[in-house]
Amino acid sequence: MFDIKWIRNNAEAFDAAMLRRKGDFATAADLLNIDDRRRDIIVRLNDAQEKRNAMSKQIGQAKAQKDEAKASELMAEVARLKDIIPVAEADERLVEQELHVALSVLPNLVFDDVPQGNDESDNVEYFGRNGTEETVANVRASKPEFSFAPKEHFEIGEANDGMDFEVATKISGSRFVVLKGQIARLERALGQFMLDLHTTEHGYTEVQPPLLVRDEALFGTNQLPKFEEDLFFAGHGDGRLALIPTAEVPLTNLVRESILSEEELPLRFSALTPCFRSEAGSAGRDTRGMLRQHQFNKVEMVSITLPNASFDEHERMLGCAEAVLKKLGLHYRVMDLCTGDIGFGAKRTYDLEVWLPGQDTYREISSVSICGDFQARRMNTQYRPGGGEKLKGGLPFVHTLNGSGTAVGRCLIAVLENYQQEDGSVLIPDVLKSYMGGLTSIGGRS
């Protein structure tokens, strides 16, 4: 969400930056036109209100002095303002709303060095601030070699009686799956492992948030008003609640409408939750297997930081997500999303793409974004700087970041495909064994 004053003072920069985004957006001139009308109305309204207030005060004084004649005279005079004030108030509401709507559908500005591009094919592989292809190769698992043709995850899952798409369809329709037995346990183990990792080693506070949220929370994290069709809603009384598409929504909104103190920042939250997405725009894509589901589990990380700390926090958070894949021994790459692929609220996004040998391709398993003050403005989350210095222009907004660490369902796919054996069994990665009751492998011919 933009500050119209900022746009007024940076009109050219705003237009230039918005042109980098895919899609057509209002220009600074369009927006300032609305704002000019808004200010004209405010001047008119304030003027009338000032007169009314002054006269009302005189009426009170006249009445106190029992001067009923003067009071009546003034009341007749102020009555004329009753025609103009309600009209001006209505005008102001309309134009305020118009400006709010116009601003709320604008995507965030990306950083200058985000790669320009149209779609995911223009994303650029990222090796860290000072990294190279060689430095990352040393700390990441390499692509596994197979002496046989590796299977896809659903073949492994179904062969082990651990994944049932048909019965899920009977119960809930397409894009659902039923996990069973050791596969179900492996999914649970992965989620537990990730959440434990972030809370014990990465400084995140474990949170169990609501999974049903109000429209206001969704506005705060940009799902509304533009992406309503991606959401599931549950009716509630005369209203509705949305099923969270990601725990980013409740975790980020933990600080909505509040003023934090500088000392308590950064705040770091992590949660393991189901996520619900309608996948309205993706009919026909990834229909086989459990890659793209209406419901999946995900471990989410959210950081609330001071403005000058968010840039480094982004790299730190990327490292937290990468740690999951490193500890699981999964091969992956990091992509710096181009302007055509980056999300609405992000200033920069890194995607982690894990190697899936069964599909012979990399697939997104995590997305780590820095939003600057974009969401903080939508949520109205500010902080009070320490030291108590005088503040010109109001309290500053916090910065928000979010990242998956990681999508659990997709990570299950990755473990199954990367750790599969020729006999159909799947080895359990070392870090998961304690979560699997000591099992070293599951499935296979018995």
Added chain:
RNA sequence: GGAGAGGUGGCAGAGUGGCCGAAUGCACCGCACUCGAAAUGCGGCAUGGGGGUGACUCCAUCGGGGGUUCGAAUCCCUCCCUCUCCGCCA
């Protein structure tokens, strides 16, 4: 689901139609005292939006929205939220 109470500044908490953007306390900031600190004293301290080069000034905001009134934190309607009791329930 039924009955009741309540939502006021960073926090606590007074305020039932004009003298209230709002007492008081805490927290915070400045100054004085002190070698320094504590204690004490004095002063400052809400947010948003306009106008003005500026000193400054105006408007709005007491959970949200609407209404009554010349005038609303205060009265009315409505929505949201919180709490208490009863009922039901994982």
